[in-house]
Amino acid sequence: MEMSVSAFDKNYSKIPCYEIQLGARFSAPVFFDDGKNMFLAERKTAKQYHIDALKRWKIPYLLSYGHKILENSIKPVEDLDDISEVEELEEL
Template sequence: MAAMSSALDKNYLKIPCSEIQLGVRFSAPVFFDDGKNMFLAERKTAKQYHIDALKRWKIPYLLSFGHKIDSENLTLDENFDDVAEVEELEEI
């Protein structure tokens, strides 16, 4: 219990897991409820496997110093991890 209260003492924003939806991003890393183990890196998109893990592990909330990023205001550089993987090209 001491670890949990010390994590909350660090001015983390408490994020209900219901707010973690497909494609959501945050301006700072998002941590599990212990405040130590990272769930999602800064500006990385939440994928379906992230959402499934939260449900499977019954995580009630996450913690972050950041805020949710509006996907409409992302620059092209911030979308680089959304590109589908390309197969290796054959030499002509």
């Protein structure tokens, strides 16, 4: 017996499309209002063509069970001095 999963079984939050700005990223995939078709993959950056598509298609909101990743929550790469140089590759 096949079970159907509704869009709201995963505790999705509605994301108003005006919150999708250039460079926005989310901790989980972002879906269209059906909860099945993905708009933006987890941790992928929103590009201008994403924003243009939302406006063109007049999408009022998207869904995600994650949250928006704030710029200051990105961990910087530390200990760059500990990274060793890559040796030059030999020609075949």
